[in-house]
Every structure is written in structure tokens, then in C-alpha cells.
Amino acid sequence: MQPETPTLTHVARLANVSENTVSRVIRNKGSIAQETRKRVLDAIDTLGYVPNRAAGSLASSASLIIGVILPSLSNIVFPEVLRGIHAGLADTPYQPMIGVTDYDLGKEQQLVSSLLAWQPTALITTGFEHTDAARRMLENSRIRIAELMDIDDRPIDLAVGLSHRRAGRATAEHLVRRGYSRIGYVGHDWTADRRARARYDGLCEALSEAGLSLSVEKRHDGPSSTIAGRDTLAGLLGDGATADAVVFSNDDMAVGGFMHCLGAGIPVPERLALFGFNGLEIGQALPKPLSTVRSNRFNIGKTAVEALLAQAERPGEAQIIDTGFAIIDGATA
Secondary structure, eight states: OOOOOOOHHHHHHHHTSOHHHHHHHHHTOSOOOHHHHHHHHHHHHHHTOOOOTTTTSSOOSSOSEEEEEESOSSSSHHHHHHHHHHHHHTTSSOEEEEEEOTTOHHHHHHHHHHHHTTOOSEEEEESSOOOHHHHHHHHHTOSEEEEEEEOSSOOSSEEEEEOHHHHHHHHHHHHHHTTOOSEEEEEOOOTTOHHHHHHHHHHHHHHHHTTOOOSEEEEOSSOOOHHHHHHHHHHHHHTTOOOSEEEESSHHHHHHHHHHHHHHTOOTTTTOEEEOSBOOHHHHTSSSOOBEEEEOHHHHHHHHHHHHHHOSSOOSSOEEEEOOEEEEOTTTO
8 A cells, every 4th residue: 555645734743833834834934943943844854745836836736747867967878868768758748857966865855855846747766775755755756756777676666777786797707708817896986876886796796606706906986987997997007906807887987997008008908808887889989899788778768768657556566677788798808
């Protein structure tokens, strides 16, 4: 049974104030004691209450909005997902309303509240990590919810993506089959990127099953980028590390690693093999196409929209759609 959608009355009861006081706090109108304001805001977070911004406007209770929350638009990964979402909506009356979190769960919580307030038909988020308050709002909303990019956990409603742990395992198995035994790792900060950590864990698991372990590893203390990949590989090799192959947390990092090898005169893959993740065009445009894992980003976005619109009501059981991945042999590993 779906939980009862919290109302302004529920908030007033929990905060032990009048409904008018709750309304004034939400609209930030009038003079309200700080302690009272805090009780109301705490009650809103506890219940996962979302004010209805569409009330009283021309919008109907069934709007033509699809909320979309993405962690970033600064690289090609999520714009491709968004392109798939647009393709899925192309022949429908629905329009996306987009927010970007910059990998900040607090900002995601604010966006969830803001978008739900407009009574969207459905809401698309990225991954399974949410603040407790954001999760309550999503669960209580009763609308269709899609969590994209990952399928290694239980979704609120619908998950569309791939198993990053299995992708990490497939990477290790591919390199071992190619005869590499001294395998290193170059990555970025995992704090906001649970999926990169899952790939790392899968990589280590499969290496262990083959009687191997990472010979060396180094992570950049920040988000992934081509420059971070270049500098982190340079630092790893500058420390005297020996490896015959290096797995990068994604293609951005791996392309940077390739640039370092090019500048330092390190033959790829003869002296050092390089392997990425995502299957970005920039990696395939290198003088030697990058060996990597292709994630089906466009298909993830398109499939999610089609599944959400195919069934208006949230089903009783959560659903997972595996869009899979594929190894791109390339020429660097």
C-alpha cells in the first residue's frame, strides 16, 4: 500500500501550530518566531511534505511536466541521457523541467521539493543516493519515479541503467584474458560518485578471483576530468609504480592518461595499456581508440521516459530495466 500523501494539515499537527502558520512559513510571510519556524520546517522534512506551487494557477493537477534531475551537464555523459529523454518525449505533449545538482545531495533535495511542487506527471533522478528527506518526498509523491544509471540497489519505483559492479568485473576479466597481470587504477573522488566506487569494487573482486590484486592505485581528490587523469597518471608513474595496464574511473580520466603517455613517450599499449569507462566519442577519436566499456546513455534516457509514460500509476512492485553495457576492444589495452 502506498503511503498517504502528507498535507498541510499533517504538518500543522506535527509542529503543533495552525495551518495558517504553516502556510506563512512556506510563503515566508509575516513575523514568525524562529523556534516556531524551525518546528514547521522540521515537520516538513520529517513528513516529506511538498507544497503545491501549481495550486491556483492555470496548471491542472495532471500537468504535462516531466521533472528531470541530473548531477552534471559539464561532460557528455548526462547530455546524452538528456538527449534520450527528449527523444522519448518527442511525440508526446510532455516537456522536461530540468535541474542540475552538481553531485550535491542537499541541492538534489531542494530540486526534488521544487519540482514536485509543480505537480509533474513523473520525476527522473540519477542513482539511488538521496537524503532521507528527499527519499520521503519521492516515496510519498505517488507519481512515477525513475532512478537512472544504476541497477545495483532497490529503486523507489523504476530503475533504468546498468550494473556498475558487473562492468568493473567485466573490465578485470577482459584485461586478464589479454594477459595483463600488473594492473593499476587511476580514479577520482568517490564521495559523490557511488557508481565509480561500484566499478572499482567489481574490478577488485574479479582480480581477486583470478589470483591477482591491484598493483598500484592513485585517486584525484576532486571530480573527474581530462586534466585530472593526465596529472594523476603522471603522479602514479612518477612515484616509481610499475604496471602493465591501468584502469581509469572513466573515459575523461583515461583520455588524460593517454595524453600523458603521448607527451612522455610511453608507448600505448606496448609499455602501458589504458582502459576507461563510458565509451565516449572523444576516446574513440584518439590516435589509438580507447579500450573501454560502453554504457548505453541515450537508451537509458529514452527507455526511462517510455516506461514511465506507458503506465501512469506507480506499480505495486519496483521495476528494474537493465540496459546493459559492452566492451569496446579499442587499441589501448
